[in-house]
Amino acid sequence: MSILTIENKCNHTVWPVIFSWNVDSQVSPTGFALRRGEARALQAPSSWYGLISARTLCSTDSTGTFSCATGDCESGTIECPGNYGWAPVTYVYFRMNSYTISVEYGYNLPLMVVPSQRSRTCISAGCVVELKKTCPKDLMKMSRENLVACSSTCMEFDTPEACCTRDFKSKQNCKPTVYTQNFERACPLAHIYAYDDNNSTVTCLNSTDYVITFCPSNKTN
Numbered sequence: 001m002s003i004l005t006i007e008n009k010c011n012h013t014v015w016p017v018i019f020s021w022n023v024d025s026q027v028s029p030t031g032f033a034l035r036r037g038e039a040r041a042l043q044a045p046s047s048w049y050g051l052i053s054a055r056t057l058c059s060t061d062s063t064g065t066f067s068c069a070t071g072d073c074e075s076g077t078i079e080c081p082g083n084y085g086w087a088p089v090t091y092v093y094f095r096m097n098s099y100t101i102s103v104e105y106g107y108n109l110p111l112m113v114v115p116s117q118r119s120r121t122c123i124s125a126g127c128v129v130e131l132k133k134t135c136p137k138d139l140m141k142m143s144r145e146n147l148v149a150c151s152s153t154c155m156e157f158d159t160p161e162a163c164c165t166r167d168f169k170s171k172q173n174c175k176p177t178v179y180t181q182n183f184e185r186a187c188p189l190a191h192i193y194a195y196d197d198n199n200s201t202v203t204c205l206n207s208t209d210y211v212i213t214f215c216p217s218n219k220t221n
Helices: 153-157 178-186
Strands: 002-008 015-020 039-044 049-060 066-070 091-095 098-102 111-115 125-127 140-143 146-150 201-203 210-214
Touching: 002 049, 049 146, 066 140, 066 146, 098 111, 098 125, 153 178
Parallel strands: 002 210
Antiparallel strands: 002 039, 015 049, 049 066, 049 091, 091 098, 098 201, 111 125, 111 210, 140 146
């Protein structure tokens, strides 16, 4: 059993999403609110694997439907049973003996993971960028005239070339884009696209606890 502590250092509320790939090994709740400065500890079985992300700018409409501007899991409620956050969103993929920060499907929040038992291979990793400087203009996602997320090239254009599929499904043919180049420079320990050269998987002991922090630099973008 490991403890996953999710903390919010953003200057606004976020709504974390915990998605479990294995139906026999779940972490609950699957979604909740974290106000500024709050943290919540969750127990994860050693067999658990899944992903953690967070939603922003969430609200409930007059019909009682809950939705978010970024990272929405489209459940209509604060929890996300069987769903994960939709792109663009910053993810961390977890197995209890490893984790990977990913911006392959976009970026909506700064994210840092700190393991409790650090070693040569078990290190802290994250992705913290200034969106206005890092995100190409054609990939910027706005809400009420504010920049709230950055779409990936694949998510935005959905072509074989952008997504490294079909004739482009190889390291030789899958070429970096402005998006991938910008994020590789800013986040060298994150997974950026299908064939990047980043050694982005961090390996730890199975009993390691983790602290997952949104906005570790106390900046939202």
